[in-house]
Amino acid sequence: MTGSREKNSKFAAILSQLRKERGSSQKKAAADLGISQALLSHYEKGIRECGLDFIIKCSDYYGVTTDYLLGVSESRYGIDEDYLYKITNNDIDGSSINTVSQGMKILLETAVASSEGTDVIRYLHDYYMLCLYRGALTLAKSGKLSSEMFTLDYTIGHELASAAISLLDARFVFIEDKSRTGDYINKSELHKIIRDAENYLMENLISE
Numbered sequence: 001m002t003g004s005r006e007k008n009s010k011f012a013a014i015l016s017q018l019r020k021e022r023g024s025s026q027k028k029a030a031a032d033l034g035i036s037q038a039l040l041s042h043y044e045k046g047i048r049e050c051g052l053d054f055i056i057k058c059s060d061y062y063g064v065t066t067d068y069l070l071g072v073s074e075s076r077y078g079i080d081e082d083y084l085y086k087i088t089n090n091d092i093d094g095s096s097i098n099t100v101s102q103g104m105k106i107l108l109e110t111a112v113a114s115s116e117g118t119d120v121i122r123y124l125h126d127y128y129m130l131c132l133y134r135g136a137l138t139l140a141k142s143g144k145l146s147s148e149m150f151t152l153d154y155t156i157g158h159e160l161a162s163a164a165i166s167l168l169d170a171r172f173v174f175i176e177d178k179s180r181t182g183d184y185i186n187k188s189e190l191h192k193i194i195r196d197a198e199n200y201l202m203e204n205l206i207s208e
Contacts, residue, residue, distance in 0.1 A: 010071030012046035018062040019044070033057055076109060104128065123172050130161045167198060
């Protein structure tokens with residue numbers, strides 16, 4: 001019985017913390033989750049226990065694993081810490097890999113908690129995806145990955161990924177500007193150039 005109360009207390013604290021990090025009021029979060037504000041308040045205070053369906057809904061809403069919500073795991077996104085530990089200890093310079101993995105985790109968690117979370121998370125996701133893609137291309141060139149995994153020619157894929165990363169960096173300038181000025185510079189010449197460049201890439205290099 002004590003274990004059940006402890007689990008519910010962890011869930012209540014984490015549920016409340018995630019809502020506050022998101023910057024949502026109880027009223028807004030409750031409406032989004034399809035329950036009354038009073039019921040959400042009871043869940044966040046640990047007065048009432050919720051069902052599995054609500055836990056899954058919260059997991060999707062806040063973008064974290066159910067294990068994190070229940071206090072079973074400290075990893076919000078399902079990163080296997082034991083697996084990372086094994087990788088770093090089997091590598092010649094394990095500290096470097098560990099630094100990269102922990103740095104990525106900190107960036108993602110910071111993005112989730114920030115006021116511009118959605119934009120920042122999308123930027124980081126796309127940026128890391130393209131960087132990992134370039135790394136996979138390098139491994140493929142050296143024969144460590146099957147060529148069947150790739151549709152694009154290695155050289156073309158690498159150049160496109162590099163170009164896309166540069167465009168992401170340029171686009172992120174607008175997110176920074178919004179944090180300083182409160183609005184995007186949508187009508188600037190740079191925005192027009194980015195839009196035209198992206199249209200050109202889509203029409204001439206990516207679309208069939």
